[in-house]
Amino acid sequence: MKRLLAVTLGILTAIGGFVDIGDIVSTSEAGARFGLSHAWVLVVGVVGICVYAEMAGRVAAVSGRPVFDLVRERLGPRVALVNLVGSYLITVATLGAEIGGVALALQLLNGAPYLVWVPLVAVVLWLALWRVRFETLERVFGLAGLALIVVLVSAFSLRPAFGTVTHLTPPAGENWPTYWFFAIALFASAMTPYEVFFFSSGGVEEHWTPRDLNVSRVNVFVGFPLGGLLAFGFLATSATVFHPLGVRVDTLGQAVLPAGLAYGQIGLALAIVGVFAATFGAAMETSLSAGYTVAQYFGWAWGKMLRPRRATRFHLVVLVSILVAVAALLTTIDPIQLTEYMLIFSAIALPLTYLPILVVANDRGYLGNKVNGRFANVLGLVYLVIVVAAAVAAIPLMVMTGMGG
Amino acid sequence: MTPERRPRVSDLLGRTAVGRDGRPLGRVVDLIAEDGADGPLITAAIVVRGPWGRLLGYEREEAGGPWLLETAAGLILRRNMTTVPWSALRLR
Amino acid sequence: MLLAFDLLDRQIVDRDGTPVGKVDDLELDGPRVTALLTGQQALGPRLGGWLGRWVETSAARLDVDRLGPRRIPYDVVARIDSAVHLSVRLEILDPAPLERWLDDHAIGRIPGADDDA
Numbered sequence A: 001m002k003r004l005l006a007v008t009l010g011i012l013t014a015i016g017g018f019v020d021i022g023d024i025v026s027t028s029e030a031g032a033r034f035g036l037s038h039a040w041v042l043v044v045g046v047v048g049i050c051v052y053a054e055m056a057g058r059v060a061a062v063s064g065r066p067v068f069d070l071v072r073e074r075l076g077p078r079v080a081l082v083n084l085v086g087s088y089l090i091t092v093a094t095l096g097a098e099i100g101g102v103a104l105a106l107q108l109l110n111g112a113p114y115l116v117w118v119p120l121v122a123v124v125l126w127l128a129l130w131r132v133r134f135e136t137l138e139r140v141f142g143l144a145g146l147a148l149i150v151v152l153v154s155a156f157s158l159r160p161a162f163g164t165v166t167h168l169t170p171p172a173g174e175n176w177p178t179y180w181f182f183a184i185a186l187f188a189s190a191m192t193p194y195e196v197f198f199f200s201s202g203g204v205e206e207h208w209t210p211r212d213l214n215v216s217r218v219n220v221f222v223g224f225p226l227g228g229l230l231a232f233g234f235l236a237t238s239a240t241v242f243h244p245l246g247v248r249v250d251t252l253g254q255a256v257l258p259a260g261l262a263y264g265q266i267g268l269a270l271a272i273v274g275v276f277a278a279t280f281g282a283a284m285e286t287s288l289s290a291g292y293t294v295a296q297y298f299g300w301a302w303g304k305m306l307r308p309r310r311a312t313r314f315h316l317v318v319l320v321s322i323l324v325a326v327a328a329l330l331t332t333i334d335p336i337q338l339t340e341y342m343l344i345f346s347a348i349a350l351p352l353t354y355l356p357i358l359v360v361a362n363d364r365g366y367l368g369n370k371v372n373g374r375f376a377n378v379l380g381l382v383y384l385v386i387v388v389a390a391a392v393a394a395i396p397l398m399v400m401t402g403m404g405g
Numbered sequence B: 001m002t003p004e005r006r007p008r009v010s011d012l013l014g015r016t017a018v019g020r021d022g023r024p025l026g027r028v029v030d031l032i033a034e035d036g037a038d039g040p041l042i043t044a045a046i047v048v049r050g051p052w053g054r055l056l057g058y059e060r061e062e063a064g065g066p067w068l069l070e071t072a073a074g075l076i077l078r079r080n081m082t083t084v085p086w087s088a089l090r091l092r
Numbered sequence C: 001m002l003l004a005f006d007l008l009d010r011q012i013v014d015r016d017g018t019p020v021g022k023v024d025d026l027e028l029d030g031p032r033v034t035a036l037l038t039g040q041q042a043l044g045p046r047l048g049g050w051l052g053r054w055v056e057t058s059a060a061r062l063d064v065d066r067l068g069p070r071r072i073p074y075d076v077v078a079r080i081d082s083a084v085h086l087s088v089r090l091e092i093l094d095p096a097p098l099e100r101w102l103d104d105h106a107i108g109r110i111p112g113a114d115d116d117a
Helices: A002-005 A008-018 A019-033 A039-061 A069-110 A114-131 A134-157 A162-166 A176-190 A195-204 A210-241 A254-298 A308-330 A336-339 A343-360 A364-370 A374-401 B066-078 C001-008 C041-048 C049-062 C099-106
Strands: B016-018 B024-036 B041-050 B080-084 C011-013 C019-022 C025-029 C030-038 C072-073 C077-082 C082-086
Touching: A002 A008, A002 A210, A008 A039, A008 A176, A008 A195, A008 A210, A008 A254, A008 C049, A019 A069, A019 A176, A019 A210, A019 A254, A019 A336, A019 A364, A039 A069, A039 A176, A039 A195, A039 A210, A039 A343, A039 A364, A039 A374, A039 B016, A069 A114, A069 A254, A069 A308, A069 A336, A114 A254, A114 A308, A134 A195, A134 A210, A134 A254, A176 A210, A176 A343, A195 A210, A195 A254, A195 A336, A195 A343, A254 A308, A254 C019, A308 A336, A308 B016, A308 C099, A336 A343, A343 A374, A374 B066, B024 B080, B024 C001, C001 C030, C019 C030, C025 C041, C030 C082, C041 C049, C049 C099
Parallel strands: C011 C082
Antiparallel strands: B016 B024, B024 B041, B041 B080, B041 C030, C011 C019, C025 C030, C030 C072, C077 C082
16 A cells, blocks of 8 residues: 555656546547547657656656756746746646536536536635645545546447557548647647656655655656556547547547446446546646746745745745636636647747756766666657657647647 | 945856957856855856857766767857956957 | 856755745856845846846835845855755745745735644
C-alpha cells in the first residue's frame, strides 16, 4: 500500500494530461471517427512525457528547482514571460474545462443543469486547495481516478478489432488533415506543459532529495503509462461501440456509455465516479500549476508546504485563476471547445518549456554526476523536434479542418 | 523621496562595446567576475557579435550535451565571442 | 563567475530554503557588485517597453516608503549553486510590498491563513 501511495503524484499528474475532460471527449471522438488508428499517438505521447518528466523530476530532486525556475534562468525574463503567458492561458482554459467537466459529471448523476453546479464546484475546489494537505489531495484524487480502469476493462470485454491498430490511415469519409489534426491534439495534450510544472513542483512540495530519485522515476514510469492506458480505454471503447455505427461522439455522456454497455449500471457508475475524480484532480493540477508558474517566474514564495500567510501572492494567483475560469464558463462558452483552441498556445509554450529542461538536465552545475545519459539526450532531442514540428503544423491544420469539424 | 539610483548590471548588458578607435565590437552579453573581499569584482565583459543574446549557458564549462546543441552553440561562440577587459571596456 | 548567467534570474532562498525572490538585477559600485535587487521594481526595466514600465510603476505604487527595489546586501550571500543561498532568515530582510499588502488586507484575512497545511 505504501508503495502505491508513493506513486500517486505521477498518477494524478498523468490523469491531468491524458484523461482530463477535454481528452476524454476528444479521445472518444477520435475513436468513434477513426477507430483505433490513433492508438500509436498515445504511445508516442507517453514516451515523450516520460522522457521530459523524468528529467524534470531529477532536476527537482537533486537541485530543488522546479521547472519554471529553469525556464526563467535559461531563457531570461522576456522569453520566459512569453512562455508564462502561453502556459498560463492553456492552464486556465483547461481549468475552466475541468470545472465544467466536474459539473457535467454531476449533471449526469442527478440531472440538474451543469451551470448550476459550476459555482459550487469552484468553491469546493478552492476550499480543498486552501485547507487540505498536498499529499492528501494527491492520494484521494489519484487513487479515485483509477476507477476509470473500468473503461479500459470494458474495452477488452467489448472485443475491439485490435488488428486495426496498424491501420494508420483515415477510414472512408475522413481525410488526412482531420486525421493529423486529431493526432496533434492528442499528442499536445499528452505533453501539455502543466504536467511538468505540476510534477516538478509536487516533488518540491514533497521535499524530494537526491535520495528520492527512484521515487521520482517510479512515479514517472508507472504514472504516465497508466494515464496513457486509461486514455486508450476511451479510444478503444469508442472505436468498438461507435465507430461501426458511424456515430459521432461529442459529449461526456456518450464517452462513458460503453462502460455501461459492458457492465451495466455498476460499470456506468464506476466510469462516472472515475470521470468525476479525474476531472476534479485535473482541476486541482491546473489551478495549482497556474499558481506555481506565476510564483516561480517572479521568485515568490509558493506551495502548499508553506502556511498560506507566508505565500499570499501564490494563493492570490490560484484564487484569481479559479475566478477567471468560472467567469469564462458562465458566459456559456463550450468548455471543451475552449481547450481545443489552446492548441495555438501550445505552439509557443511546449518548445519554450522543454528546451530549458533538456539544457539544464545536462548541466553539471545543477545535477553533478546525475546529468542526462546519451539515451535521454537522443530521445530528448528527437522529442524536441517532434514538439516543434507538431507546434508548427497545428495552426494550419486547425484552419484547414475547422478544428477537426 | 527616491534614493539616488545606483548603477545596475542591466545598464551594461545589451549595450554595444566599442574599441579604442570607436569601432563597435559587439554587444555585452555577460560579465566575468572574480570573488573579491566584499562581493564579486567584474574583470571583463563577454562581447558577442551578431544577433545572439543569451547562449543557454554553453559558454561555461559545466554545460554538457546534448551534443548537437553543444556543438551548435560552440560554433556560434567561437566565431563571434570575444572578451574585453574591464579597464578597456568602452560602451556606446 | 558569470554575473548574468550565474546570478541573474536565479532564485534567492533564505537560510531555511524559503523563496525570497529572483535576482532581478545587481547593484554596482564601479566594477564591484554590492547588492542583489529583487522584486518587480527591478524586473520592470529589464523587461523593457510599455509592459516593463507598467510592471515597474504598479510595483512602485505599493512601495509607500519609496525605497525602490528590495535590496539584499551582497555580504549576506552564503553560497551560489542552482539557487542563491542567503546566510540570514527571510524575516530580517525587508518584506516584499505586495506580499505584505495581501497579508494585511486580503489573503491573510481569510480564515485558516495561519494554519499549517
